[in-house]
Amino acid sequence: AQSVTQPDIHITVSEGASLELRCNYSYGATPYLFWYVQSPGQGLQLLLKYFSGDTLVQGIKGFEAEFKRSQSSFNLRKPSVHWSDAAEYFCAVAHPINFGNEKLTFGTGTRLTIIP
Amino acid sequence: DTGVSQDPRHKITKRGQNVTFRCDPISEHNRLYWYRQTLGQGPEFLTYFQNEAQLEKSRLLSDRFSAERPKGSFSTLEIQRTEQGDSAMYLCASSEPGDYTEAFFGQGTRLTVV
Numbered sequence: 564a565q566s567v568t569q570p571d572i573h574i575t576v577s578e579g580a581s582l583e584l585r586c587n588y589s590y591g592a593t594p595y596l597f598w599y600v601q602s603p604g605q606g607l608q609l610l611l612k613y614f615s616g617d618t619l620v621q622g623i624k625g626f627e628a629e630f631k632r633s634q635s636s637f638n639l640r641k642p643s644v645h646w647s648d649a650a651e652y653f654c655a656v657a658h659p660i661n662f663g664n665e666k667l668t669f670g671t672g673t674r675l676t677i678i679p
Numbered sequence: 680d681t682g683v684s685q686d687p688r689h690k691i692t693k694r695g696q697n698v699t700f701r702c703d704p705i706s707e708h709n710r711l712y713w714y715r716q717t718l719g720q721g722p723e724f725l726t727y728f729q730n731e732a733q734l735e736k737s738r739l740l741s742d743r744f745s746a747e748r749p750k751g752s753f754s755t756l757e758i759q760r761t762e763q764g765d766s767a768m769y770l771c772a773s774s775e776p777g778d779y780t781e782a783f784f785g786q787g788t789r790l791t792v793v
Contacts, residue, residue, distance in 0.1 A: 567721075599784075606683070606770060606784035607722070653721050666712070666735065667782065669721030 565590040569670035584639040586654030594656035683785035704773030716768040
């Protein structure tokens with residue numbers, strides 16, 4: 564069964580510092596990969612996704628992620644965080660042959676705290 | 680369009696009672712998903728509809744749970760004889776036709792069983 568691991572439960576960074584959130588997946592084939600953000604009391608918002616092609620993916624709010632097949636990783640990065648980036652971040656995967664069904668398997672999330 | 684709408688936002692119920700949640704997807708979206716999210720965990724897939732057809736159900740969806748989407752528009756999720764373990768956030772998402780179009784999530788219904 565496919566699984567997603569986010570090894571960091573909680574990360575604290577200073578405003579303006581760079582950020583990297585880790586995500587590893589376990590799957591027989593390369594799945595489709597996603598990063599979502601969830602602010603308190605809110606639903607999930609898609610930051611970016613990777614299906615194929617260029618392994619460096621640009622998303623909204625200045626985020627990017629890099630797919631590394633050899634490491635089964637899809638880490639999320641941002642060069643300079645803002646206080647408004649404080650939220651919970653989820654990595655997710657979808658089975659590439661489930662055409663028409665975006666059933667997602669999520670990691671347990673990483674809570675990001677920003678300090679002034 | 681205001682996005683995916685879920686009602687109620689919060690529900691407190693006594694153990695053993697039945698509860699029903701509603702999800703209104705984005706109007707042109709024919710796919711609808713239910714997920715459950717417990718504290719400190721990521722969302723877990725429950726079930727999926729394409730139009731009115733329920734095409735997949737997770738083993739998490741016990742026989743106390745039932746979901747419907749009778750006219751291919753809004754959906755309801757009913758939990759019968761609620762248990763404390765049912766306390767969670769129930770999230771609905773919808774997406775439009777096509778291969779891996781983005782799933783848009785609602786704000787969820789937080790259920791507390793006391």
